[in-house]
Amino acid sequence: MMNTQLEAKKTVSHYDILKRKIFQKEAVVGVIGMGYVGLPLAMEFASEGFQVIGVDVDAKKVETLSLGQSHIIDIPEVTIKDALQKKRFQATTDYQRLAQANIISICVPTPLTKSHEPDMSYIKDTVSRLQPVIQKGTLLVLESTTYPGTTRDLIDAEFEKVGWKTGEDLFICFSPERIDPGNKQFKPKEVPKVVGGMTEKCSALGQLYYENAFDTVVPVSTPEIAEMTKLLENTFRSINIAFINEMSQLSEQLGIDLWEAIDAAKTKPFGFMPFYPGPGVGGHCIPLDPMYLYWKGKEKNFFSRFIDLAQQVNTSMPKHVVEIASKALNKQGKSLSQSRILLVGMAYKNDIDDVRESPALHVYEHLKEANAQLTVLDPFVTSFRDASGEVIYPKPAVTDIAVYDAVIIMTKHSTVNYEQILATSSCIIDTRNVWKQQYAHVHKIGQA
Numbered sequence: 503m504m505n506t507q508l509e510a511k512k513t514v515s516h517y518d519i520l521k522r523k524i525f526q527k528e529a530v531v532g533v534i535g536m537g538y539v540g541l542p543l544a545m546e547f548a549s550e551g552f553q554v555i556g557v558d559v560d561a562k563k564v565e566t567l568s569l570g571q572s573h574i575i576d577i578p579e580v581t582i583k584d585a586l587q588k589k590r591f592q593a594t595t596d597y598q599r600l601a602q603a604n605i606i607s608i609c610v611p612t613p614l615t616k617s618h619e620p621d622m623s624y625i626k627d628t629v630s631r632l633q634p635v636i637q638k639g640t641l642l643v644l645e646s647t648t649y650p651g652t653t654r655d656l657i658d659a660e661f662e663k664v665g666w667k668t669g670e671d672l673f674i675c676f677s678p679e680r681i682d683p684g685n686k687q688f689k690p691k692e693v694p695k696v697v698g699g700m701t702e703k704c705s706a707l708g709q710l711y712y713e714n715a716f717d718t719v720v721p722v723s724t725p726e727i728a729e730m731t732k733l734l735e736n737t738f739r740s741i742n743i744a745f746i747n748e749m750s751q752l753s754e755q756l757g758i759d760l761w762e763a764i765d766a767a768k769t770k771p772f773g774f775m776p777f778y779p780g781p782g783v784g785g786h787c788i789p790l791d792p793m794y795l796y797w798k799g800k801e802k803n804f805f806s807r808f809i810d811l812a813q814q815v816n817t818s819m820p821k822h823v824v825e826i827a828s829k830a831l832n833k834q835g836k837s838l839s840q841s842r843i844l845l846v847g848m849a850y851k852n853d854i855d856d857v858r859e860s861p862a863l864h865v866y867e868h869l870k871e872a873n874a875q876l877t878v879l880d881p882f883v884t885s886f887r888d889a890s891g892e893v894i895y896p897k898p899a900v901t902d903i904a905v906y907d908a909v910i911i912m913t914k915h916s917t918v919n920y921e922q923i924l925a926t927s928s929c930i931i932d933t934r935n936v937w938k939q940q941y942a943h944v945h946k947i948g949q950a
């Protein structure tokens with residue numbers, strides 16, 4: 503048989519074999535990164551009847567997962583135990599196990615470096631560990647949020663270098679994760695899944711794969727478009743949050759209750775989308791993702807003023823909260839220094855235990871610099887490190903509210919007794935609109 507016919511036969515065989523394996527749920531799924539993205543993804547495919555190999559470099563995470571314990575607040579232990587018991591999930595630190603995988607999703611962190619540039623070290627490390635073990639005919643999907651071009655430059659190019667032909671020997675896609683930690687309104691499978699392949703065959707296999715675990719799959723024509731889609735979503739969010747944060751500072755100057763204006767504006771059934779002022783923007787995504795887009799634009803000498811301004815406004819909010827607290831205490835003849843302050847909520851948003859990039863961490867540091875005496879109340883966060891590296895243990899509850907000169911509500915955890923705080927404290931700073939009604943002793947951002 504001619505070489506081209508052999509090649510053609512081999513191409514059809516890789517593609518067709520994988521297509522059949524996915525259809526028949528015989529495809530072994532590998533998920534690299536057992537974090538807030540990878541673990542829910544692994545559990546989705548396990549619950550759909552696939553064999554899933556969860557790989558993580560953190561031996562502790564692998565150990566707890568193998569015991570059926572969960573380190574991700576949205577994944578109950580029963581889900582993990584069920585997948586283990588049905589022998590559909592195994593956790594390991596051993597990349598060699600991925601030699602058995604027909605499909606591999608990469609869900610590793612894409613943080614920023616100290617100089618606010620994309621840190622691609624996790625992706626690069628993953629690809630270099632993966633290359634010696636991955637088998638030909640595998641579908642490889644990058645899910646980590648990143649700048650347009652990453653999949654092509656850091657993944658596809660690495661395999662092309664060793665003579666693998668994408669679309670024949672290997673199938674490569676980008677599919678952004680859209681996990682929203684703590685979101686009770688939408689289950690992960692109900693959130694449409696965007697996927698863009700390097701070639702048509704890559705896209706077709708990517709769609710087939712995700713159709714098993716997501717109600718809706720949205721194909722786009724290239725990985726760059728899929729990468730851009732995610733950054734567009736989160737940059738849109740960051741800019742709109744910054745806008746409303748700036749409007750909150752304007753409203754305070756004008757003596758207008760912005761929260762009431764937002765509630766009125768959102769009665770308009772079109773053309774308006776509510777965002778709410780806060781103490782700043784936390785989490786692993788919104789503070790970081792726009793900087794990936796900003797950095798990519800800079801490469802082309804394009805400096806996005808919106809992204810830059812949004813970062814400035816959002817990162818200025820923690821200091822603004824401290825200023826409000828300082829003015830409120832001054833009205834009682836007190837200063838921040840030596841005042842006993844209760845910080846309610848260290849997590850970056852309510853009812854989760856994640857403090858990454860939390861604005862409350864910055865407020866904590868500013869107050870510490872001002873020599874305030876700080877106590878943290880957070881029923882979800884068991885511990886966190888402050889800027890000096892000291893481990894701080896929040897109280898899950900407090901009863902002695904009256905002893906604090908001020909209480910600052912940073913995160914509106916649903917299990918906190920706000921009525922007790924309102925009745926007992928003489929000075930409250932509310933950054934989350936806990937109280938819609940105005941009280942003389944409650945100083946709310948976005949209100950005079």
Ligand code: SAJ
Nearest residue numbers: 680681682683743777778779780783784785787788850851
């Ligand atoms: N925030 C405000 N005002 C708002 C909305 C949010 O101050 O009107 C603050 C929050 O308090 C939080 C930060 O911004 O500190 C981020 O909020 P978030 O709701 O975006 O929380 P994340 O980052 O955990 O979730 C997001 C997803 N959120 C939603 O779509 C609602 C989404 O942006 C991404 O799919 C996901 O992270 C991700 O992983 O990219």
